[in-house]
Amino acid sequence: MEKPILFEKPRGVRDVLPPLAARKREVEKRVAKVFQRWGYEEIVTPTFEYADTFLNGAFRDEEDNLFKFIERSGRTVVLRPDMTAPIARVVSSLLKEQPLPLRLSYNAPIFRQQDPAAGRDAEFTQSGVELLGDATPDADAEVIALAITALQEAGVAGFRLAIGQVAYLQGLFAEHVDSEAVRARLSDALLAKDIVGYERIVTADVAEEKAREVLLEVPRLRGSLDVLKRARALTSSAQALAALDNLDSIWKVLQLHNTEEFLQIDLSLLLGREYYSGAIFEGYAPHVGFPVCSGGRYDELVGKFGRQTPATGFMIGIERVLDVLEKSMPQKAAERYLLLYEERDRYPVIGFAAFLRSKRFIVTAQRVEDVAAEVAVKRPDDVLVIAFQAGKLITRDKLVSALYTDFSHMFSL
């Protein structure tokens, strides 16, 4: 076998060829348009920055994941592993005098060194927003509703968002577990999605029976709004109760955004980034094994760059959205066309069928009693049904409608 040595790429990066590149651009454009309509302004930051920007809280435990190099001055520079930290830096420096709230959006390649398997590329694209300077539940609800709208606009179907609140678990653990080490292990187990491990720690290392019962309920705090009620009964911690009140208020605003059908509550949800401080969420779509979006409130992070301000935001993984689109609608070209018409539409249909055949399509023109009834009949997968009703062509196939437009012009119908 010949080795294409010259063209070999590093692990975890990829070339995007046509037509995928065009599709990627299209998804990015649609998402950007939604961000713009909601009043978010685009920001561009450098591809590489000083490592300190990212080690300042956000990536302290993930230093191995950074692509690093040394600048001439001797300082360590990294390719950006996320956009939230650079935006926090800009908001605290160049935009220091800009009044809050600020609504910023981005679309940028992100770089991480990770095992290149199952959706973990070394270079990938994120589109996202940050809403800075608004601590109200309305802001949390806004970014969640915006994430839903953006996914819809991108063409993702059947997705769900899980919403959690990191302060609930903090409060609950502080109330029922004395040892800080055990609390950390419980969080780590939930973060690792190891429910077996979590239950084992509770059973082995929590002395009080009442506390054990409460903690074993945590993995089951998933579902619709009634989860909040169940969660409330488990705690008297002020922090945990405040977190539930917060989720309750956010949910009320989300109802006004008409988004409930896309949402579920999961109080056991934790996301890797340690800067999250309030409501967090993650989005899941069918057919792909990894989340399509994630985000949440991070009120402490911007302060680390020198400007105290609450903030929330999210990002969408563009490649993951493309993967969903690819898998959920296999765009197999129709091989046979079936034109259904009633007697009164005979005139254009027979001509159009001939026109299509002249373009080498396989076309059957079928006269029927009732087009509407016939359209409902199930046909083989490779047959594309085109209906004629009251002189009009009804089809979702773009190619056919474009051809019909051509045909109509030619014969000035």
Place this chain on the structure above:
Amino acid sequence: MTIQGLTVALSKGRIMDQTLDLLREAGLPVPQDIETSRKLILPSMGGEIEFILAKPVDVPTYVEYGVADLGVVGKDVLVEAGRDLYELLDLNIGRCKMSVAGLPEKPAHYAMPRVASKYPRIATEYFRGRGQQVEVIFLNGSVELAPLIGLAERIVDVVETGRTLKENGLVVQEDIMDISTRLVANRMSFRLKSQAIDEFVRLLRPVVKKEETV
């Protein structure tokens, strides 16, 4: 039954029969010919669940990529694979230990310590965690052979009864972790098919508990 449209990857081999016993006892629809058929994909009678029969090491991969919603697989394979999955339930079958074993006469120190294993990740992390420098040699099978022929002084492997070790004149030196069979779930399925998965776990949980007290 609310269990509908789930795909479950089962590990072929050692734990297969016990897994099927548990599933049947829990009242889950297991295809009757699953033991005898040579097919690798078998739907249940009512079409509620599709079972995929896979090599154990492939089960975490199937589940992470979402071609199976649930998987049944040993903790040893899970840890070694390092995949991002939900670990839902300990099935309490296939119990054994991951251990370090070697010849009984242990040298005072190893000059160039070598460890043979089918589990290079587990072995590497274990020795790194103890601050020991070792060279881990990956083998696909018959790991017990390595100390006998001088390929490595020690091995890291699963030990069930210890018979294989004994017959080869090896002894357990240290235990690394307890192993048992786990039910794992894909991250997206855990959300998007939460009702079916919760029901699957709810049916299985009491059967598993019973096993534990035996």
